[in-house]
Amino acid sequence: MLLRNPTSSVVVRLLLSGNKCFNRVQNHLLVRGLVSSLDNEQYYTLPVSFQTRTPGERMTVDxxxxxxxxxxxxxxxxxxxxxxxEPGSSRDFEVIGRKLAGHNIRVVGxxxxxxxxSRLLRQDIYRLDYSTEGKYHMLTTILDALAITRSLRPFVAIKMLAAILRNxxxxSAVYKCLPFIYKISGFMLDEEAFASLPIAVESVRYADFNKMQAYAExxxxxxxxxxxxITRNDKIGEWHFAMEMAHHMGIEEGExxxxxxxxxxxxxxVGKYDNSCYRRVLLxxxxxxLVHKAHETEIIKQILLLLKVVCNHDS
Structure with a gap:
């Protein structure tokens, strides 16, 4: 997996499936709005049923x-x-994804x-669980629907902002200020991303940071x-925290x-560990x-190297 600091954005994760990374993404019958940009590139919506914050209640989202x-x-x-x-979308990976496809790798965003x-009504945002565990269950639910197998710290101001947005x-008044808040934090946002800004606040507000060490271990x-x-000048997540997480995940200085x-x-x-334990931190x-955008060439090189080591993939 290629991980981003769990306290901030998840940049990209490599979910390697089965023997030799066998790809079990199957054609799904329940797809809507199929759009083809290139002969080998498609964007579609898939209805997925998610558990809400209310026990026993589910909500379907395209x-x-x-x-x-x-x-x-x-x-x-x-x-x-x-x-x-958060905020973000699969569009964040269009360039890097197309280049990886040029190296005979399939990319699903x-x-x-x-x-x-993945449109939501405003009132439906607060029915879903955007905590760390909630996002994990969302991810696994989407992967299950696709038949893919194997797969900042919450400052008081953020908590207050989240509470105001629920009012x-x-x-409406606070929502208009969110693009400016994210801009001064280092985000260059497309207008399409504005609608997801309250969700970004919810994700930070409910992130279970006290469980991060246990997750890493x-x-x-x-x-x-x-x-x-990781980048040292990340304005959202402190790089020291990310390095601490890396050490909890077993990373040593030589990696x-x-x-x-x-x-x-x-x-x-480098090369000290066998293929099953291949791990690297790029600082x-x-x-x-958005480290993958600032260092696109190096990130692609590292993904290719990881796949070559893990999957014996040559390209």
Whole structure:
């Protein structure tokens, strides 16, 4: 997996399926609004039923799915699932996804409810659980619907902002200020992303940071390969926290590659671990919150390297 700091945006996760990363994404009958940008690229919506905050109650959302495939795709083609942060959408990965497809890799990007093409009514935002565990269950629910197997800290101001947005009388006025708030935090937002800004606030407000260490230690025990990309000047999530998470996941000093200006310092234990334990942390001096956009070439190179090591994938 390629992970972003769990306290901020999830940039992209590699969900490698079955033997040789066997791709089990199947054609789904319940799709709506199929749009083809290229012969090998499609954007469609898939109705997915999510558990709400009310026990026993479910709500169906037409989830936007973006799928770009290599022209010579086979059942053994590696699959990358791109998972956006908040605010965000699968559009964040269009460039990197198309380039990965050029390396014979399939990329599936999804939109969480309320983001991108996954439209929600305002009142429905607050019926869904945007906590860390809630987002995890949303992700697994979407992956199940696609038949894909295996898969900032909450400051008082953020909590207050979330509470104001829940107020029907104050929501509209505060909503107009959200684009400016995100802009000064380093986000260049398309107008289409504005509607998902309240969801971004909800996600930060309900993130279970006290459980993060346990999550990381559980991931370390499973010994899944992953790459984590971090920038020192991220205005949303502190890089020290991300590094702490990396150490809880079993990362050692020799598994960290640090980028400072034109110099690159690579850990001295590259290749020390077997394929099943391949792990790297990429620490960039600059790049802001959306590290995959600021360092696109290096991120693509690392994804290809990870796939080559894990899947014996040559391209």
């Amino acid at each position: 989830v936007g799915i973006w799928d770009v495939r290599p022209f010579n795709m086979t059942p053994h083609t590696p699959l990358v699932v791109a998972v956006h942060g 999804l939109n969480f409810p309320g983001n991108g093409k 029907s009388y104050l929501h 559980t991931a370390a025990c499973k010994k899944h390969p992953f790459i984590m990309a 960290i590659t640090e980028y400072r200006g034109d110099s690159v310092t690579i850990g001295d234990s 960039f001096e600059r790049g802001g919150h």
